[in-house]
Amino acid sequence: MIEASELILNSDGSVFHLHLKPENLADQVILVGDQARVETISGFFDKIDFTTQNREFKTVTGWYNNKRMSVLSTGIGTDNIDIVLNELDALANIDFEKREIKTDKRSLNIVRIGTSGGLQSNLPVNSFVVSRKSIGFDGMLAFYANHESYCDGAFEKAFRQFTGWKSSLPSPYVVDASEVLLSKFNTPDFKTGVTISAPGFYGPQGRVLRLGLAMPELNRIIEQFSYNNLKITNFEMESSAIYGLSKMLGHNALTICLIIANRVTREANENYRAEMKKLIKKVLDVLTK
Ligand SMILES: O=P(O)(O)O[C@H]1O[C@H](CO)[C@@H](O)[C@H]1O
Numbered sequence: 001m002i003e004a005s006e007l008i009l010n011s012d013g014s015v016f017h018l019h020l021k022p023e024n025l026a027d028q029v030i031l032v033g034d035q036a037r038v039e040t041i042s043g044f045f046d047k048i049d050f051t052t053q054n055r056e057f058k059t060v061t062g063w064y065n066n067k068r069m070s071v072l073s074t075g076i077g078t079d080n081i082d083i084v085l086n087e088l089d090a091l092a093n094i095d096f097e098k099r100e101i102k103t104d105k106r107s108l109n110i111v112r113i114g115t116s117g118g119l120q121s122n123l124p125v126n127s128f129v130v131s132r133k134s135i136g137f138d139g140m141l142a143f144y145a146n147h148e149s150y151c152d153g154a155f156e157k158a159f160r161q162f163t164g165w166k167s168s169l170p171s172p173y174v175v176d177a178s179e180v181l182l183s184k185f186n187t188p189d190f191k192t193g194v195t196i197s198a199p200g201f202y203g204p205q206g207r208v209l210r211l212g213l214a215m216p217e218l219n220r221i222i223e224q225f226s227y228n229n230l231k232i233t234n235f236e237m238e239s240s241a242i243y244g245l246s247k248m249l250g251h252n253a254l255t256i257c258l259i260i261a262n263r264v265t266r267e268a269n270e271n272y273r274a275e276m277k278k279l280i281k282k283v284l285d286v287l288t289k
């Protein structure tokens, strides 16, 4: 029995933050940071069954090409992902009436569509990048028992050594995407990369406005790093926790980003919404092919 304080349900039976009931959630889930992007995506749906919003967590469940999907906004950061992934898994795999873990587990397909900053000069603004691996600078996964067995320890060690990682910073963790989802996006429209999830947009991604950095050369070193011929391609703020918690809970996860800024060439596309719409349509088509 899972106590009321551990799994908080609202008086209508919905889960605490997401305000969803089990029947509101489709097996195909699309996560986005920006709540306005939920409307952009559901604008492509043929039919909408359900809509709700609490705080930054807005959900629309509907149909695209005869496939049921739930699109939901996570807001920014891996702390929100801890809430979203745990509540999605609870909706799928905990009996809310009995407050017990179900014997037969449901596995969700979780695809994040986000914006991102490029870390290689050959990755132009407006590229679409699929994350083969995600590197967490956020430290969130380390709160969960046995997380190491879901991570790529050899990559982590090589990265720490190459960068001269400071022990005062959270230790980076590396988690792979779902192979099944990754293979669907092996087409010329998408580049494949390795994505860092940072616990901030400014200092944690090497941006300097008024405050200096603990590791001022880190982005330049990251640009040089390679491991088994894999280069680190981009920065965003959620994938590491999505990949880590999905793997630990038995779900499939993949992140696909639109590059809206290149940190090496210093270019940016502030008017990225038309390109984002193109990415969304491509992703929906691949997922329902
Ligand atoms: O465009 P979204 O999905 O919000 O993703 C990126 O944009 C936000 C920062 O501006 C972070 O959430 C980052 O991961």
Ligand SMILES: O=c1cc[nH]c(=O)[nH]1
Binding pocket: 115, 116, 117, 118, 201, 205, 235, 236, 237, 260, 261
């Ligand atoms: O540079 C960027 C652009 C979008 N999102 C990020 O987290 N970083």
